[in-house]
Amino acid sequence: MTSIFRSSLDEFEPLAREAALDIVALTAALLFAHGQTTERTVVTAERLGLALGMPASVLPDWDKLTVEIEGASLSQIVPAKPLGMDMNRVLAITAIVDRLCAGTLRAEEARPALLMAGSLPPVSTLHFTLFAAIGAASLGVIFGALDITSLTLIAASAALGALARRWLSTFSRNPFVQPLCAALIAGVLAAVSAISLHRPIPTALVAFCPCMVLVPGPHLLNGAIDLLRTRIALGIARLTYAGLVVLMICFGLLLGFTAGGAALPAAGPSVPVPLLADVIAAGWAVASFGTFFSMPWRMLPLPIAAGMLAHAARWALISLAGANVATGALVACILVSIVVAPVVDRLHLPFAALGFSAVVSMMPGFFLFEAASAVVELVSLGPHAPVTLLTSIAANGATAFLVILAMTFGLILPRMLLEHFLTPTV
Incomplete structure (x- = not known):
């Protein structure tokens, strides 16, 4: 040297x-x-x-x-x-x-x-907006929104949110304003669509999918990695920041529904999605998040391939083997980490961003938003709230926690093992 x-x-x-x-x-x-x-x-x-x-x-x-x-x-x-x-x-x-x-x-x-x-420029506003729409619509397909009307509403909502985020970034550096306003737009559009359209649409999906692109997954992973490396204060700070962003997303979404004159509906059971549609949509979602994180085009094939492979494994576990969502996320994330971890240091890419891009569609945003909606309903009903509402809050909150824990463990474990047994390329 x-x-x-x-x-x-x-x-x-x-x-x-x-x-x-x-x-x-x-x-x-x-x-x-x-x-x-x-x-x-x-x-x-x-x-x-x-x-x-x-x-x-x-x-x-x-x-x-x-x-x-x-x-x-x-x-x-x-x-x-x-x-x-x-x-x-x-x-x-x-x-x-x-x-x-x-x-x-x-x-x-x-x-x-x-x-x-x-100070290199971020991805252009046109690409940012286009891939926000593509990413949200891809998540809609993965979660069962297969009709053109719903996918169009999801894409339009995400695109408007992306434009608002870029506009807000020109005069505000507060990290919570952008997700709050984007989620507010998603809530208003979903509420207005549910009231004005004369056809049934999956209102929860129309609301939740544009908000899923706002979830700060890399910060959750970086915080977990810091905790495992005994950087306790920094890890807690990262996780607290990520938690506050999620809280702003939930608040903006609920505020948007209130402004639109509707109540946030329950998502209900997800519609089974064919394997091919699930895997192709996962590839588009990975490409979208790679674009959000300004990943060079030449490097996108790696996380796209890893994400599609992981989704195929997750679909097989849940649809064929009857595994729960946490187990499916754990196995899928382990596969992604095994594929991505050996090359991130050689390519000089941030592991959290690359890993999260490949598994973003597995984040339990629905469960988080469902729990938040149930909490708001609990507050509004007060002592008249049914016991099933408390059960819903506990079940959705516990499921979201377990899925996030499974994803974090699945992504980090192979990475840590490789760093322990192999000398990293720096």
């Missing part, structure tokens, strides 16, 4: 040490903020520090990173919150680190290059 600076800390000029520290801190902050897992952020920053002749350690927190130079009383605290998910930026930043470590990029050129990589 080529060292940009001299290897002895005592021989370093103060300016050289500060420059090296600044490069390492900026790299770690950008990776952390754009969705790289905490462990890969720390490993990459430490690798860069060694290449610069400055052994560094990174201490992550929810809103900041502390980067210290070992053997010297020199450290830097950089503000960074892990709110983003942009795989294209992570790839560009990692490529710059590789060039620095190989000695093909001069140290004085690193900071401008890193800043440029960290």
Whole structure:
């Protein structure tokens, strides 16, 4: 490994040490903020520090990173919150680190290059809106909405929500405003459609599917990974953030139904979906979420193939073997992790974003929204609420928890085992 600076800390000029520290801190902050897992952020920053002749350690927190130079009383605290998910930026930043470590990029050129990589434009509004509609409609197919009217309403609702999110992002950086408003739009459109259309439609699906594209799955996975790596405070902070986003989605959806003059209906039993339709829709859903996370087109085939394989296995387990949804999600996520985990480090992609893209349609959004709807109904009925309502809240809440736990365990276990027994490619 080529060292940009001299290897002895005592021989370093103060300016050289500060420059090296600044490069390492900026790299770690950008990776952390754009969705790289905490462990890969720390490993990459430490690798860069060694290449610069400055052994560094990174201490992550929810809103900041502390980067210290070992053997010297020199450290830097950089503000960074892990709110983003942009795989294209992570790839560009990692490529710059590789060039620095190989000695093909001069140290004085690193900071401008890193800043440029960290400000690469996100996917265009047209693509974002189009794939939001495709992703929501694909989820509609998976959950049993097979008629053209319902799928059109789902796609239109998701597209309007995507446009609203992009518009809101131009003047508000609050991470909760966008999902709240997008879910509000979904609730209003579903309520108005249920009242005005003179044909039966699966109102719950029309409402829930556009909201499913808002679920912060990568944050749930990153939080679980941090907890397993004993980064307790950071893991709890990530999970709390994800939980608040889900709460805003539920609140916006219920508020939209209220504004539309309707009550949020129960989803009811799901309609059986043919295997081919389920697998094809899963592939489109994976492509949509890969686009949301700015995954380069050339890399989409991997998660698409993994997601379609996982859905085929899940469909077989539930439809043929009679397994429950949690067991189906567990086996499917293990398959995805086995396929994805060996290559994410080689491709320098965030594991949580790639893994979640492949299994997004298995997230128990329906159960979460059903539980939220039942809670609201419980509050409105008060002491007159039937016992079945409490049973519904408990059953839907427990099912959602078990499915999320099964998905998290299924995705993380193979990844952790491979990292333990194999030396990762950095």
